[in-house]
Amino acid sequence: MNGPGIAWYLALAAFLFATGMLGVLLRRSPLIVLLSLELMLNGANLALIAFARQAGNLDGQIFALAVMAVAAAEVVVGLGLIVAMARKKLTLDVDKLSFLRG
Amino acid sequence: MGNFIVWVVWVVAAFSCLGSGIAVVSFSNPFYSALALIGNLASLAVLYLLLSAEFVAAAQVLVYAGAVMVMFLFVIAYLGGRADAPWASGPSLQSVAAVGAAAALLVEVIVVIGLAASGSLGDAAQVPDSFGSPAEIGEAFLTDHLLAFEITSVVLLVAAVGGVILGHHARAGESWGSESR
Numbered sequence: 051m052n053g054p055g056i057a058w059y060l061a062l063a064a065f066l067f068a069t070g071m072l073g074v075l076l077r078r079s080p081l082i083v084l085l086s087l088e089l090m091l092n093g094a095n096l097a098l099i100a101f102a103r104q105a106g107n108l109d110g111q112i113f114a115l116a117v118m119a120v121a122a123a124e125v126v127v128g129l130g131l132i133v134a135m136a137r138k139k140l141t142l143d144v145d146k147l148s149f150l151r152g
Numbered sequence: 153m154g155n156f157i158v159w160v161v162w163v164v165a166a167f168s169c170l171g172s173g174i175a176v177v178s179f180s181n182p183f184y185s186a187l188a189l190i191g192n193l194a195s196l197a198v199l200y201l202l203l204s205a206e207f208v209a210a211a212q213v214l215v216y217a218g219a220v221m222v223m224f225l226f227v228i229a230y231l232g233g234r235a236d237a238p239w240a241s242g243p244s245l246q247s248v249a250a251v252g253a254a255a256a257l258l259v260e261v262i263v264v265i266g267l268a269a270s271g272s273l274g275d276a277a278q279v280p281d282s283f284g285s286p287a288e289i290g291e292a293f294l295t296d297h298l299l300a301f302e303i304t305s306v307v308l309l310v311a312a313v314g315g316v317i318l319g320h321h322a323r324a325g326e327s328w329g330s331e332s333r
Contacts, residue, residue, distance in 0.1 A: 053158030053202060056276060060265050062166050062199075066173050068258035073177035075250035081182040081228060085189050088220075089173055092196055095208075102284075103203040106277025108292045111205050111284055112300065115293075118208075118215060119304045123311030125220050129227045130318030136231050 059100035066093030078143045080135070084128045091121045158202060165198040186224045193217040205284040 066089055073086025095114045102110025136142060168191060175188035193216045200209035282288055293301045 053155060054162045057265075057269070058162070058166075059199070059203070061262065062169065064258055064261040064265070065170055067261065068254045069170075069173040069177055071257055072250060072254035075253060076247050077177065079182055081224075081231070082176075082179075082185050085176050085182070085185050085224070088189060088216075089176055089192065092193065096196060096199060099200055099203050099205045099208060102205070103279070104276045106279045106283070108284070108288060109297075111208050111289060112292055112297045114205070114208050115211060115289070116300055116304050118211060119308055122215065122220050123307050125223065126311045126315040127318070129223060130315045133227060133230070134318050142231070 056100050056104045060097055063093045063097040063100065066090075066096065069093075078145050080128075080132050080142055080144050080147075083144060084125065084132075087124070087128075088121060091117055161198065162202060165195045165202070168192075169195040169199065182228050183225070186221060186228055189224075190217050190221050193221070203284075204279060207284055207286045207289045210286075 070086045070089030070091075070093060073089065074083050077083055077086065095117050098110040098114045098117070102108060102114075132142065135147070140147065172188045172192040172195065176185045176192060179185045179188060193212055197209040197212045197217070200206075200212060
């Protein structure tokens with residue numbers, strides 16, 4: 051592999067993951083929380099694919115594809131929940147959606 | 153020469169990846185955030201190509217930047233992209249804690265990778281040109297990882313059914329939804 055070594059990819063993946071986590075913790079719109087979750091999943095995917103290249107083994111890429119499928123499923127359910135919330139005229143604010151608290 | 157070009161492509165892709173990632177988190181309008189995430193996914197696909205993961209890069213563009221993000225944009229357009237202003241009222245305790253937690257996680261990940269790797273992250277393995285091609289991925293999926301493949305299809309089926317049920321309940325729920333809030 052000419053070009054940057056795996057450590058650069060891992061650092062980038064860590065930054066992406068931390069950025070996504072910042073969004074999940076900081077933002078209150080559930081849409082942006084979902085988008086930030088995608089960011090975290092993609093950070094993990096980048097690390098998986100970098101390790102797959104490092105080891106010369108396809109298992110990491112298979113895992114990344116599975117993560118992609120799970121992310122698609124998560125988006126379907128999450129967006130379904132958000133649309134259901136909007137239809138019930140609930141505020142789209144994850145801090146205010148606390149009525150399931152015991 | 154080829155090495156230099158790879159570095160240039162990597163730097164451009166990495167910086168657009170980081171920049172669009174920060175843009176996703178910081179735009180107040182979800183529509184712009186979703187558009188920034190499309191840019192993020194595209195630059196990640198470039199990085200996947202550099203890591204000789206051709207099939208994953210193609211799937212990333214088609215499935216993620218194509219299908220998933222179009223669904224996102226449709227929902228945001230349907231909800232009418234209401235903006236929330238995260239930085240409006242100055243830094244709250246919660247936002248300071250969020251920044252601290254994210255920074256702590258970043259430092260933690262880098263330290264752990266640095267300690268665990270410490271020198272063992274040498275040169276990458278030599279791989280044939282067909283590494284990561286659709287043929288190899290397909291063979292791995294249908295031989296070694298057949299169970300993961302089937303479970304993934306079940307997960308997608310369950311998600312599709314769940315999405316339909318959620319949408320259906322939301323429509324029927326106008327009658328029973330009004331009394332709870």
